[in-house]
Amino acid sequence: MLTRTINQSKIMLVIGMMILIGQRIGQIIVDKPVTPIGQAIPGILAVLFVCIISLKIKEMLPNLKFPAFAWATLIALILSMPFMPTAKLFLQYTNNVNFLATTTPILAFAGISVGNKIDQLKKISWKLVIISIAVFIGTYFGSALVAQTILKMQGII
Amino acid sequence: MEKKRLTEDELIETKNRSSIFTKLYVSVLFIVIICEFIGIKKIAVGPGQIVLLPMLYAVIIGMVITPDLLGKPVKALKALISDEVMDLAGTLVMFALLPLGVKYGTLVGPNIVKVVQAGPAFLLQELGNLGTVFIGLPLALALGLRREAVGATVSICREPTLGVIGERYGINSPEGTGVLGTYMMGTVFGTIFFGLLASFAASTGIHPLALAMASGMGSGSMMTAASSSLAETVPAMKDTILAYAATSNMLTGVTGLYSVVFIALPLSNYLYKKLAPKFDKKGGHVDAN
Numbered sequence: 001m002l003t004r005t006i007n008q009s010k011i012m013l014v015i016g017m018m019i020l021i022g023q024r025i026g027q028i029i030v031d032k033p034v035t036p037i038g039q040a041i042p043g044i045l046a047v048l049f050v051c052i053i054s055l056k057i058k059e060m061l062p063n064l065k066f067p068a069f070a071w072a073t074l075i076a077l078i079l080s081m082p083f084m085p086t087a088k089l090f091l092q093y094t095n096n097v098n099f100l101a102t103t104t105p106i107l108a109f110a111g112i113s114v115g116n117k118i119d120q121l122k123k124i125s126w127k128l129v130i131i132s133i134a135v136f137i138g139t140y141f142g143s144a145l146v147a148q149t150i151l152k153m154q155g156i157i
Numbered sequence: 158m159e160k161k162r163l164t165e166d167e168l169i170e171t172k173n174r175s176s177i178f179t180k181l182y183v184s185v186l187f188i189v190i191i192c193e194f195i196g197i198k199k200i201a202v203g204p205g206q207i208v209l210l211p212m213l214y215a216v217i218i219g220m221v222i223t224p225d226l227l228g229k230p231v232k233a234l235k236a237l238i239s240d241e242v243m244d245l246a247g248t249l250v251m252f253a254l255l256p257l258g259v260k261y262g263t264l265v266g267p268n269i270v271k272v273v274q275a276g277p278a279f280l281l282q283e284l285g286n287l288g289t290v291f292i293g294l295p296l297a298l299a300l301g302l303r304r305e306a307v308g309a310t311v312s313i314c315r316e317p318t319l320g321v322i323g324e325r326y327g328i329n330s331p332e333g334t335g336v337l338g339t340y341m342m343g344t345v346f347g348t349i350f351f352g353l354l355a356s357f358a359a360s361t362g363i364h365p366l367a368l369a370m371a372s373g374m375g376s377g378s379m380m381t382a383a384s385s386s387l388a389e390t391v392p393a394m395k396d397t398i399l400a401y402a403a404t405s406n407m408l409t410g411v412t413g414l415y416s417v418v419f420i421a422l423p424l425s426n427y428l429y430k431k432l433a434p435k436f437d438k439k440g441g442h443v444d445a446n
Contacts, residue, residue: 003166003170004166004169007166007169007170007171008169008252010171011169011249011252012252012255012256014182015249015252015253015256016256018182018185018186018189019256021186021189021190022189022190022192022193022211023193025190025193025194026193026196026211029193029194029196030196030197044256047256047259047260048256050255050259050262051252051255051256051258051259054255054258055255065317065414066410066411067251067377067410068251068255068258069251069254069255069257069258069377070258070407070410071258072255072256072258072259072262073258073259073261073262073265073403073407074262074407075259075262076258076259076260076261076262076263076266077262077263077265077266077269078262078266079262079263079266080262080263080265080266080267081266081267081269082266082267082269082270084266087266087267090263091263091266091267094259094260094263095263097256097260099257099260099264099385099399100197100210100211100212100385101193102256102257102260103210103211103212103257103381103385104188104189104192104193104211104212104215105185105189105215105253106212106215106250106253106254106257106377106378106381107212107213107215107216107219107348107378107382108184108185108188108189108192108215108216108218108219109181109185109219109246109247109249109250109253110216110219110246110250110348110378111188111215111216111217111218111219111220111221111223112181112184112185112219112220112222112223112238112242112243112246113219113243113244113246113247113250114219114220114223114344114345115219115220115222115223115224115225115226115228115238115243115246116223116224116225116240116243117341117344117345118220118223118225118226118345119225120341121341121342121345124338124341124342125338127297127300127301127302128302128305128309128335128338128339128342129338129342130296130300131293131296131297131300131302131306131309131310131338131339132309132338132339132342132343133342133350134289134292134293134296134297134310135289135292135293135309135310135312135313135314135339136313136343136347136350136351136354137292137354138288138289138290138291138292138293138310139285139286139288139289139312139313139371139374140288140351140354140355140358140371140372140374140383141285141288141358141363141371142285142286142287142288142289142291142292142371143282143283143285143286143288143370143371143373143374143405144282144285144358144363144367144368144370144371145285145288145363145367146278146281146282146284146285147278147279147281147282147285147366147367147368147370147371148363148364148367150277150278150281150282151275151278151364151366151367154274154275154277154278156274156275156278156366157364157366157367
């Protein structure tokens, strides 16, 4: 349990560092004011702390099939609701971590991880390729059209 | 040939495996730096625009440097990205997603009142995911697939669906072949596809908030690709778009499995019974090749 937590923390720290490096480069490229290191580091530590907690909650509730990603969202959501006393401080810290900067490392890992699946993919027939595209479009626009109708009926849009 | 599969605890153990970690971290950091240097690119296409985000380059570069592609001609890459490195990368995706999960939470929290007001739309749009069956199944049958069609089109086929179909029919069954096909396509091309589709969808006349809800399909990375490119296309609504997408994705995480078991799969089997004979009469080949 302790070794696992240490290993998990090490991974999270490296990922946090990658996010900060990516964020800094991204800000310099578009000439945005860069987040000072003194603010970025407490920001990422606050984020990483919630990440570790969500991993632990998931381990404590293995029968509930709720992924750690969803726990992370839920915890951060609760901490940042307007009527929560934690909201102001938590948002002030986490705002120092740029949203898009957190996405680039994920997809870099994801890209590398599918590398050994490319040969498997070649075995899939062209028919399944066309069908999967129809499936992607079907789920996206299916949901969008239902949402559009209901939001209109509610007068939200 | 059968490789011993490591447990997650063994995979994340750094003892004796530090070279694997170093190789992976160096590669990922290198990709991140390149992608952030390229930055966000917006390309006007007809009435809409396509937004290219650093994450899109990241998934492409990541794939390209693996042994099956650039690793073949470039021996140094083959040594860098070994099978062990790819296995570890697969596990670390889950960890890398967590900070993003936190960021999504901080977007939903302050907007919680707006999100609750839109509650009915959030719940009902989950039914829109059945669009996979209505569009995909007839197309699959028309292309000559039979039972494979049920597996391939029952949903967007992320892990929960893989589990359901695998348990019910076996992963080596025709249904299993179908579900694996869509799953693999989604894993490899899902983020690229939805990143491009969502930035362009804003020009279809569907409201950005409806599109934001549609981005929550039960895959963290696909939702991220779809909602962030939509948010870059409609920057004025950025926070609400990301908040809606994250909420919808959380809901799909909760309802997705049940909707496949109780709604999508029975519906798919019903439609199959009705439609398959019609396609058989036309005399197509009954195979998936």
